[in-house]
Amino acid sequence: xxxxxxxxxxxxxxxxxxxxxxxxxxxxxxxxxxxxxxxxxxxxxxxxxxxxxxxxxxxxxxxxxxxxxxxxxxxxxxxxxxxxxxxxxxxxxxxxxxxxxxxxxxxxxxxxxxxxxxxxxxxxxxxxxxxxxxxxxxxxxxxxxxxxxxxxxxxxxxxxxxxxxxxxxxxxxxxxxxxxxxxxxxxxxxxxxxxxxxxxxxxxxxxxxxxxxxxxxxxxxxxxxxxxxxxxxxxxxxxxxxxxxxxxxxxxxxxxxxxxxxxxxxxxxxxxxxxxxxxxxxxxxxxxxxxxxxxxxxxxxxxxxxxxxxxxxxxxxxxxxxxxxxxxxxxxxxxxxxxxxxxxxxxxxxxxxxxxxxxxxxxxxxxxxxxxxxxxxxxxxxxxxxxxxxxxxxxxxxxxxxxxxxxxxxxxxxxxxxxxxxxxxxxxxxxxxxxxxxxxxxxxxxxxxxxxxxxxxxxxxxxxxxxxxxxxxxxxxxxxxxxxxxxxxxxxxxxxxxxxxxxxxxxxxxxxxxxxxxxxxxxxxxxxxxxxxxxxxxxxxxxxxxxxxxxxxxxxxxxxxxxxxxxxxxxxxxxxxxxxxxxxxxxxxxxxxxxxxxxxxxxxxx
Ligand code: ADP
Ligand code: ZN
Numbered sequence: 131x132x133x134x135x136x137x138x139x140x141x142x143x144x145x146x147x148x149x150x151x152x153x154x155x156x157x158x159x160x161x162x163x164x165x166x167x168x169x170x171x172x173x174x175x176x177x178x179x180x181x182x183x184x185x186x187x188x189x190x191x192x193x194x195x196x197x198x199x200x201x202x203x204x205x206x207x208x209x210x211x212x213x214x215x216x217x218x219x220x221x222x223x224x225x226x227x228x229x230x231x232x233x234x235x236x237x238x239x240x241x242x243x244x245x246x247x248x249x250x251x252x253x254x255x256x257x258x259x260x261x262x263x264x265x266x267x268x269x270x271x272x273x274x275x276x277x278x279x280x281x282x283x284x285x286x287x288x289x290x291x292x293x294x295x296x297x298x299x300x301x302x303x304x305x306x307x308x309x310x311x312x313x314x315x316x317x318x319x320x321x322x323x324x325x326x327x328x329x330x331x332x333x334x335x336x337x338x339x340x341x342x343x344x345x346x347x348x349x350x351x352x353x354x355x356x357x358x359x360x361x362x363x364x365x366x367x368x369x370x371x372x373x374x375x376x377x378x379x380x381x382x383x384x385x386x387x388x389x390x391x392x393x394x395x396x397x398x399x400x401x402x403x404x405x406x407x408x409x410x411x412x413x414x415x416x417x418x419x420x421x422x423x424x425x426x427x428x429x430x431x432x433x434x435x436x437x438x439x440x441x442x443x444x445x446x447x448x449x450x451x452x453x454x455x456x457x458x459x460x461x462x463x464x465x466x467x468x469x470x471x472x473x474x475x476x477x478x479x480x481x482x483x484x485x486x487x488x489x490x491x492x493x494x495x496x497x498x499x500x501x502x503x504x505x506x507x508x509x510x511x512x513x514x515x516x517x518x519x520x521x522x523x524x525x526x527x528x529x530x531x532x533x534x535x536x537x538x539x540x541x542x543x544x545x546x547x548x549x550x551x552x553x554x555x556x557x558x559x560x561x562x563x564x565x566x567x568x569x570x571x572x573x574x575x576x577x578x579x580x581x582x583x584x585x586x587x588x589x590x591x592x593x594x595x596x597x598x599x600x601x602x603x604x605x606x607x608x609x610x611x612x613x614x615x616x617x618x619x620x621x622x623x624x625x626x627x628x629x630x631x632x633x634x635x636x637x638x639x640x641x642x643x644x645x646x647x648x649x650x651x652x653x654x655x656x657x658x659x660x661x662x663x664x665x666x667x668x669x670x671x672x673x674x675x676x677x678x679x680x681x682x683x684x685x686x687x688x689x690x691x692x693x694x695x696x697x698x699x700x701x702x703x704x705x706x707x708x709x710x711x712x713x714x715x716x717x718x719x720x721x722x723x724x725x726x727x728x729x730x731x732x733x734x735x736x
């Protein structure tokens with residue numbers, strides 16, 4: 131049972147001591163310490179930190195430092211439950227108050243709260259704003275309000291929740307209680323909205339770097355997407371948890387079935403499934419090792435699983451921001467993780483066509499076109515992937531991260547001015563009605579029946595591109611599309627058209643450098659950034675097996691017992707005594723008491 135702290139006995143404990151004793155960590159990350167000290171001193175704070183940056187500790191530790199209960203507002207019930215379980219596993223008196231509780235548990239929780247036995251209480255916003263809850267809170271001592279996923283207050287965002295707007299009332303109702311608002315969405319407008327609605331009385335803003343150095347970004351060309359995905363998982367992520375994002379429900383089903391046939395535990399997830407089915411799949415993803423979820427964008431928000439080792443995109447995401455958020459679900463534990471994507475010329479044509487046929491207002495359409503352009507520019511980028519990603523957060527990056535495809539295998543570029551002009555004039559001469567396949571046939575001088583019947587073998591551009599092969603022309607056309615020199619015809623027949631932008635290129639006033647499409651390279655890689663563990667080794671398997679058994683016994687996800695990073699550190703340190711074990715990162719006092727003997731026994735038996 132967690133040790134409960136009565137309210138009459140406030141614990142003013144040092145933040146560092148709590149970090150080590152309760153959470154088992156040696157040092158704060160980034161600006162965690164400053165944030166914690168600010169809130170512990172009773173001031174408001176706005177925290178912008180990427181997914182996996184370590185936001186939770188920013189309110190959990192001050193809640194332990196200040197007398198009273200810390201109230202955490204979160205819109206996501208599954209996430210609350212996980213966080214509470216993780217806290218309890220560290221010996222913190224935490225609970226949830228939401229609509230999923232039975233009457234008796236609710237009463238007990240309320241009683242615990244009133245009598246000051248809770249250190250942290252998680253509540254959904256609609257529950258918190260109920261008059262009865264507010265009354266209850268008025269009768270308690272409160273340490274702080276933490277408003278998680280604070281971007282939900284933004285009416286412009288995808289995650290807008292009207293109740294979040296009403297959270298502003300907390301200021302009048304509980305003027306003495308500091309508020310900390312946290313989010314991983316950091317654009318200026320959202321930031322301003324959060325401050326205006328949730329922290330109108332001010333507060334310090336803390337903006338962390340949005341870089342995720344442990345994530346390796348890779349963008350490749352699609353030729354057989356599923357086979358490419360399978361070989362990527364097979365080579366680098368056997369037995370790992372991962373998310374595969376697909377555009378449609380049908381594709382999530384097909385992809386999962388394909389991976390399943392190939393021996394992976396893969397499950398589809400999309401909005402067409404019943405709530406129960408979705409919950410069950412999410413639970414398996416969280417509770418088992420090595421489940422791959424093939425999902426539409428409906429999946430991910432509110433999943434706090436730290437050991438997702440890869441996020442794959444089989445279709446282009448909506449925008450660079452969406453891509454960054456989706457890929458950000460990989461590697462929250464700080465260990466190496468992959469953001470892997472493949473796309474093709476056909477994908478660009480398809481999206482551009484959908485946009486052209488959209489009935490949305492013109493301003494919206496323009497926004498979407500710009501979004502796609504930025505995304506394609508990112509995909510086709512020949513330099514380090516991080517500067518274009520981080521520029522979305524107004525952050526500069528040196529441009530040599532050493533952990534993206536372009537840094538690891540710098541792509542070759544070539545002067546494609548001549549080729550581009552040939553391609554563009556061929557599109558023009560054939561009447562701007564034909565798709566890439568036909569245009570390439572004309573360029574190559576393939577005298578097919580269709581070409582002959584159209585008289586395209588008599589065009590001046592017939593055969594002018596015989597110096598390159600089909601693949602090279604595909605690459606040229608794709609990049610011209612991505613760069614906006616070409617566009618699919620709005621009628622949606624897949625024909626390519628010139629745009630205004632290609633004029634200077636056609637006139638010979640502009641040069642273009644295009645990248646040579648990479649040939650996939652095989653790579654081996656280590657498990658940890660600092661620690662290298664052979665994940666096939668029996669020792670690693672034995673520790674993981676032990677963890678899985680304990681987790682299943684307790685009905686919690688394995689990472690609640692110990693993170694992979696902690697298991698890896700244990701294997702590296704090979705502690706023989708409890709004292710030595712307590713030095714390992716991620717082993718706090720409570721877990722030491724609970725599992726210390728077990729772990730030492732497992733190690734002794736290896
Ligand atoms: P966020 O909510 O920002 O996405 P979390 O709070 O879930 O991130 O933290 C991500 C992971 O990093 C968690 O597994 C957490 O235990 C770990 N973590 C946070 N702070 C530290 C730290 N100072 N040292 C080591 N690990 C940390
Ligand atoms: Zn790089």
